[in-house]
Amino acid sequence: MSNSPAAADTKLSPVFARFSFSLRDAGTLIGLVVIMAVFSTLVPGFLSERNLVNILQQSSINACLALGMTLVIISGGIDLSVGPTAAISAVITATLLLSGTPVPLAILAGLGIGMACGFINGILVAYVGLQPFIVTLGTLSTYRALALIYTGGNPVLGIPAGFRSLFNGNLFGIPMPVLIVAVVALAAWVLLKKTPIGEYLLAVGGNEEAAYVAGVPIARTKITAYVISGGLAALASLILIGRLGAAEPILGNLWELDAIAAAAIGGASLMGGKGSILGTILGAIILGTMRNGLTLMNVQAFYQLLATGLIILVAMMIDRATRGRE
Amino acid sequence: MSNSPAAADTKLSPVFARFSFSLRDAGTLIGLVVIMAVFSTLVPGFLSERNLVNILQQSSINACLALGMTLVIISGGIDLSVGPTAAISAVITATLLLSGTPVPLAILAGLGIGMACGFINGILVAYVGLQPFIVTLGTLSTYRALALIYTGGNPVLGIPAGFRSLFNGNLFGIPMPVLIVAVVALAAWVLLKKTPIGEYLLAVGGNEEAAYVAGVPIARTKITAYVISGGLAALASLILIGRLGAAEPILGNLWELDAIAAAAIGGASLMGGKGSILGTILGAIILGTMRNGLTLMNVQAFYQLLATGLIILVAMMIDRATRGRE
Amino acid sequence: QELAPLNSDTEKDRMDWSQLEAKLGAFPKLPEGTKAGAVSKTLTNEYWRSLGEGYTKFGDKAGVPVVYQAAQSEGDQLGQLTIAEGLITQGYNVLLVSPQTDANLQPVIEQAKAAGIPVVNVNDAVIPQAEHYVGNVQRDNGVRVAKWFIENRPEGGKVAIVEGQAGVYAAVQRTDGFKATISEGGKFEVVASVPGNWDRQTSYDAATNILQQHPDLIGFYANNDGMALGIVEAVKAAGLQDKVAVFGTDGISDAYTSIKAGELTGTVDSFPVLTGEVALESALRLVAGQKLPRVVATPQALITKDNVARYQGEGVDVRAVLMEDAAAAN
């Protein structure tokens, strides 16, 4: 619906169509470069290596979530429950670690819990046939409540150093979270661009009925998207508790909005059938850069909020204009 | 997308389809009756007239918002910015009242501000062609920031009694908010069922391209939906500040989720083209009843959250089952 | 090197704010170019803005520039972390943090330690690894209100609690302090303890429902003033303003106004401006190399119509009044 038919006669040319994803991504990249340029003139040291690494590190959690969100959005759905999913898997992983469970096992359990949460969302969407927005709005409350009930509302403190160093250390001078998310992004890119599952996601989001007749396993495809989203939410929570050294049941508040914003800035269409992994990553970095830059400029909280809102709108307008020119 | 094609072979027969709206509403009504029956056995005095009036009063604000949301959803959009829209118009109305502006003028100004906020959303959706979710995600932050900046974060206190009695009094033993929302609901029903604008909303949400080639004014129709939603958000905020006697810039936090939940429980499809005014009202009352009943039962916070999440899921499943049987 | 997890309410290594000067001497001279960075939960609540006022006030006095930032909304945990990390990067000499949750600023503690920057945890959520904490005793907020009921309503009765956001430290402690204290004599019954989510409207609705079910209720305790003011309106709407006492927490200016107008029965003021001053003073003393106990307790007082004039109004020097209170308590 976003694309008013009045504008429908300015369509992709065939030559460009082949590169349309990368063109769109180039638009996002230009947006990022402009924002960085602006901040670098306003904030001394903004472009220092340390700060750039900082931005990446600070964007990594949102990027991780946004990757899963992108796949769900491409399949024509949405996942509002990523925050509480992260919270459940964080507190359970932390409890397991404290009770002496070996680190790899605890990690697997945490990821498993996240995927189970996603699986429930997927079942409700794909088999019961409910609207994704409503399903995940319902599980948003439900999962959060479960995390709170499980912990009695208390944080789980004292996560072992072994686990923390895994998610909080550096490798070749690059923070682990950044590396982890880079690997995840690469995997997501391969999944979307190179595997049948990726094509199924695009097909289901693009025209569910036609995909069905063509033999695409609709339910399995949708469930896969939610399971991945849940798993990545869990991964994000592991990164976070690695950094914080504690797992809280209220962790992940409002994460869904940031993740959706990153995916949308990166070119995902909430009508399904469209989205870009690279774009999403750039979208997450744009949001992270905004936060970082505004903080370094000591912009007051209310004006930061204003800037966040406006940047989303402006990014989408630039996107619209770029697509219009294509 | 919610309706998996696997189930597509059980289609409406034409006879039933004609009554499908009222059938669907009957489903919601049954849901409400069941919930009330459960609470009435658990909570003494739950069915007292006083408590029932209470429930209506407490549902009125969400119902007011949900009506506007329903129209937006029918048109194929969504309005996440209702809370901040309400906040802006609340603080401005309150400031005007404090500065001695006559009550009717202040009310008009408040409603006007709300409609202006909606108008901006509408322009961005209809003319700039951005996705409604993203537009209103952006304005969600932007409007909130404006409300905070305008007031410096402070509540505006001391709203005159004349204004308050208008929104907080009783008429024939029925609270004013309930009466106001009843009138609004009637107007919305007439708009949707009896006027060309209603037809346009359904058409634009149901099949935008078909509506366009048939000459439906797409942009104007969408903008109308957002303007109404903004206006009703403002009205809801006036009811609220009448009750509380203070206007806070942080008022209306998370209102959008409740409003969307009410509309969805009432049968609106987030894919557009479908929704019921009566259903939405019932949806809002279901949510209000839940809150009231759980508070009266003194259910602990975590479990209230759990119940809220589950009721949304269960309501949608009942809906699905009802439609399946049609 | 691992510190025992901090419990700011019970930590033994503590000092009252009034003792700062007495025990540590006059305010020391600071290294040239000292600057302080502070980050709090949100600016949407007057409490946190007042805290910032206190920082600035003391900063001006000591000639130290203070940057005060806050997250975009309460609950924005990662945003707050980003801000705090930014402050470390920018080379501030000391950090004052009021974290969203007990855990979300943990990395700041670690990074600051690595960078040799002292960090002071100011109020509310408590970072277990924090080496320095300045703030009041959260539990005591609830305890004071409960004591008021025990003294002023000797015959007992039904009371209700409207809680803040589920799972937040301050909400849990305040609620717990009230509940435990008021239940001691056996005369009072807590008939409801429901979530108000720091939200006026939610609290209004909750209070309406509770009053309707328990028209003989004698009092409410709310975890903050915004919620308490919502409850006041609900009590008025039910026509019970003479029978039901309503207490809040924080001591924001609207609460004072309401108390003077005879609507809100009372609030537990934790004097955010003074807290800010004390916090920055403690932080700067750390910068100057002084040793401080792990907890510096800041004052709080139950404000009712009877004593409101003592704490607020023309020519009242709150600092002096609180000093007197402190002296009286010892």
Add this chain to the structure above:
Amino acid sequence: MTPRLRFEAISKSFPGVNALSDVSFDVAPGEIHGLLGENGAGKSTLLRILSGVFRPTSGSMFVDGENVSFRKPMDARGAGIAMIHQELQQVPHMSVAQNMFLGHPLTTVGGLFVSRREQERRAAEALSMIEPGIDPAAPISSLKVAQRQIVEIARALLDRARIIAMDEPTSSLTPSEFERLAEVITKLSASGVSIIYVSHKMDEVLRICQRASVMRDGKLAGAVDVQTASHQDVITMMVGRELMQEQHVSHVTATVKLEARGLSSLTKIRDASFKLHRGEVLGIAGLVGSGRTELLRLLAGADRLTAGAIDIDGKTVNLRNPRDAISAGIGLVPEERKREGIIPVRSVTINMALASLGSFSKAGIIQGGKLRNTAEDLLRRVNLRPFQLDRPIRLFSGGNQQKAIIARWLASKSQILLFDEPTRGIDVGAKAEIYHLIEALAADGHSIVVVSSELPEVIRLSDRVLVMRDGQIAAEIARADLTESAIVAHAIPGANTGRTPAPAA
């Protein structure tokens, strides 16, 4: 006399495609003007310019001598132009009457309220000119495609337009429905309304039109003298070469590939039994709504059986969904291309490969080279035009979309192919190609079922024909006895004459 409508040097280019270049012709008042051309020739584009959906890149239009330019569909309607679009343009949750009055509802109280009753009365009036059976209050989604197309036609009649542009109005209609439409069109023409009539059905055009223009590759290829022109002449003008009229060739063998035993469905089909042989082309004829589509969907696993069984190569298969059917070697070319056929934003290549991605993958990764080679091979075989393999399928003309869907089942190497109205909306040239394809597939040993409302097509292709009536197989007609009248006799209820209704044992 000034022409009613004049196109003058109309050109339209989409990025990368010149859809129209320099098209000029006139339509006189009251004239019925045919517009012919292959898929993608630019017919729809021209009409969409006329109806204000697109704006021309250059050129002008004159209505009754007056230069007009439309910025949106409403403008064209204001100038007295009504349009029946090639694709159904309807809103699913609304009633028939609401759809017909979409965009300009009948109102009372000074435009304040919609007058439902009046709309339904007028809608019924317009509908009754073609098919009285349609309830104007029924939701449009409860109607079958053919009925929905009739609603679209009736909608254009409401407007009292000066010019009605009809873009393939009969693509889903039966001959008898066309007859009624022809009557209506003749009456309109007599009252001075000009009509532009686009169709791939040559007979229709030659029968009702007074003049016809032929388009090729976005240009006007010439005018046809309807009185004297033969099919061959027109076709030559359209495709630029002669097409051979070919005869049916049979490849049927004795091996039973598929056997349906007593199939029944939830809604319509009752006790359908038949056999399908290797190399056979089995035609299914019947009236609209007789259950042909539903029978195919049962075979394709898209709908569930309530009774009966399907055997393939003598073994009973359980088809719970299209996926099962595909792995059993069954592929369906669906009737409603836009809704059930294509993934609009994806490339033709991907649309082609969707059902057989597994076979293009190694260790879960799609092999781009292999995919590309197959796409080039198969899409060339179906003669895709323009031959741009990465272009989103939504940008192709309907006929070319259909070719890509057919290629889908070639790619998946299905042994049993089910065609539901395979040449609907497809030009003569492509039609001949598709017939060739079907025959070549049969010769290859594929088993094929063709559902078609065009009797000549059924007769041209089939080795054997099943006639459906009211959800049942009413008769089976062998090749030797195959005539149009034989089919019609069995298809029409109550006309059960002659041949024994013999469902295959």
